[in-house]
Amino acid sequence: MFLDDGQNENADRMIRASLAQLTNNISPAAVMLTYVDWLSSLAVSPGKQMSLIQKALKKQFRLSAWTARSAFEPDAEPCIEPLPQDRRFRHESWQLFPYNVIYQGFLLHQQWWFNATTGLRGLSPHHEQALEFGARQWLDMWAPSNFLLTNPQVLGKTVNSGGTNLIQGWHHLVDDWQRNMLGKKPAGAEDYVVGDNVGITPGKVVFRNHLMELIQYAPTTSQVHAEPVLIIPAWIMKHYILDLSPPNSLVKYLVDQGHTVFMISWRNPTGEDRNLELDDYRRQGIMDSLEVIGEVVPDSKVHAVGYCLGGTLLAIAAAAMARDGDERLASLTMFAAQTDFREAGELMLFIDDKQLAFLEDVMWSQGVLDTKQMAGAFQLLRSNDLIWSRMVNSYLLGERQPMNDLMAWNADATRMPYRMHSEYLRRLFLNNDFAEGRFSVDNKPVAINAIRVPIFAVGTERDHVAPWRSIYKIHLLADTDELTFLLTSGGHNAGIVSPPERTRRHYRMSTMHGHDAYVDPDLWLARTPVNQGSWWPAWQAWLADHSGPKTSPPELGSTHYPPLGDAPGTYVLQE
Incomplete structure (x- = not known):
């Protein structure tokens, strides 16, 4: 009995999906091609080979000379400094012999491998980046800071405490393993409960469909700006990142400044939602929300705000609305949201045709991209901070990092539907269809330069998910008369909150008008002055300047859309 082509293809997909469980969702074919490309390029580059041999000998000589000198000069300048973001060897005990030699040798070895994996003529840029990233991950795993006998800080604490730090670390390890096996949240996350001490800004759910609940927050001022604010978070995250505990809640801050705020709370999809499309999120999320807001706050335009993937979707929706003559938007604000994905940072290392085909087979078998699979990719982008440093602190030093509301939120992840996520990765990340004019809504192309409303774009300095220079590219795509770009300290999440x-925070901000000449990001960074403090007041002032006169607050809900329950709603509670 023979199988038809469809059955054979499904069998292949099931095999690859099973294989993914052993490879942590990394395509073996993609990895093999990367290393074959590197080895074949290196094999026909004897000059590069000779250069690497010379560099290895020079580094060995430098380390030997420095070791001899430091024996007589304890304060001798090191032969290599860690990168600014590398905090592994900052403790003073690393300056003692022999640990100073150990960490200096490691850094020189790390530098040699960077030279070995980059600058090789003929090597594909994507493969070069993937290879350098892979080598860095491998070296980070074997860093001397990760082991008891080569970490002087851990050894010192072990001696001083009589080993109680290792006993405590063992308890942490067992606890984390049990929590992981049982699917529980990290230790301390149970202290932050949605609707109890996070996500508690008062409001009502005024609309619900299959994909989202729309929350309208209660006013706290006697007068409000006439034009409401609609916030669209990414469905890769739960909405309360912008409504954490009251001191850290952007929603509360806006409401207290006299804004009427609406927020989308996305449903956590399951395997039954496998066929949801990106356009479903646009229609049932943004467009349905605008319809409801038009009833609750009639005759008013809306200031739309999108975060991360929600900002990308908002830009697509705004471009389609502008194309079709829909003038319901008053302005567009995008938090850490990309519109051009050609330089989308190290996340692109996980995105090529072979890797996407492999990932699609995983999602096809499950119906969704699971939260653990998603979190693993993001952790790799910051493995020193999110994996190895955490393990050293928790298991070797026996010290738990105190949980806070943002960390607890980060552990409350959501899933991604198979069809939507595949479409998003292929059409936006891989093919860059939106920025290059090939993305269609309702079978007609959309373009960012159709948007005419004022735009406010926010990037963060240490963003590993949406690098700020990638976000800055909106200057090349938008054709509005007013585009404000703000760069704030922090990362993808902590910079926005x-x-x-x-x-201790700081930010840079400038506005470009239609007649202004383009300034490249590095020149912009050099010439734009630094402002100390949070960027929230600067954006709120911009928002207020673009809003109408103040008026009495609207009622919560309307005749057609009566309140369905209290904020934060029910979808946010879905596991």
């Missing part, structure tokens, strides 16, 4: 009380 920046309440005014955090005085």
Whole structure:
């Protein structure tokens, strides 16, 4: 009995999906091609080979000379400094012999491998980046800071505490393993409960469909700006990242400043939602929300705000609305949201045709991209901070990092539907269809330069998910008369959650008008002055300037859309 082509293809997909469980969802074919490309390029580059041999000998000589000198000069300048973001060897105990030699040798070895995996003529840029990333991950795993006998800070604590740190670390390890096996949240996350101490800004759910609940927040001022604000978070995250505990809640901050705020709370999809499309999120999310807001706050335009993937979708929706003459938007704000994906950072290392085909087979078998699979990719982008440093602190030093509301939120992940996520990765990340004019809505192409409303774009300095220079590209795509770009300190999440009380934060901000010449990002960074403090007040002032005169607050809901329940709603509670 023979199988038809469809059955044979499904059998192949099931085999690849099973294989993914052993490879942590990394395509073996993609990895093999990367290394074959590197080895074949290196094999026909004897000059590069000779250069690497010379560099290895020079580094060995430098380390030997420095070791001899440091024996007589304890304060001798090191022969290599860690990168600014590398905090592994900052403790003073690393300057003691022999640990200073150990960490210096490691850094020189790391530098040699960077030279070995980059600058090789003929090597594909994508393969070069993937190879350098893979080598860095491998070396980070074997860093001397990760092991008891080569980490002087851990050894010192072990001696001083009589080994109690290792006993405590063992308890942490067992606890984490049990939590992982049982699907529980990390230790301390149970102290942050949605609707109890996070996500507690008062409001009502005024609309619900299969994909989202729309929350309208209650006013706290006697007068409000006439034009409401609609916030569209990414469905890769739960909406309360913008409504954490009250001191860290952007929603509360906006409401207290006299804004009427609506927020989409996305449903957590299951395997039954496998065929949801990206356009379903546009129609049932953004467009349905605008319809409801038009009933609750009639005759008013809307300030739309999109975060991450929600910002990308908002830009697509705004471009389609502009194309069709829909003038319901007053302005567009995008938090850490990309519209051009050609330089989307190290996340692109996980995105090529072979890797996407492999990932699609995994999602096809499950119906969704699981939360653990998604979290693993993001952790690799910051493995030193999110994996190895955490393991050293928790299991070797026996010290738990205190849980906070943002960390607890980060552990409350959501899934991604198979069809939507595949479409998003292929059409936006891989093919860059939106920025290059090939993305269609209702079978007609959409373009960012159709958007005419004022745009406010926010990037963060240490964003590993949406690098700020990638976000900055909106200057090349938009054709609005007013585009404000703000760059804030912090990363993809911590940079956005920046309440005014955090005085150690800083930001840069400038506005480009239609007649202004383009400035490249590096020149912009050099010439734009730094402002100390949170960026929230600056954006809120911009928002207020673009809003109408103040008026009495609207009722919560309307005749056609009566309140369905209290905020934060029911979808946010779905596991």
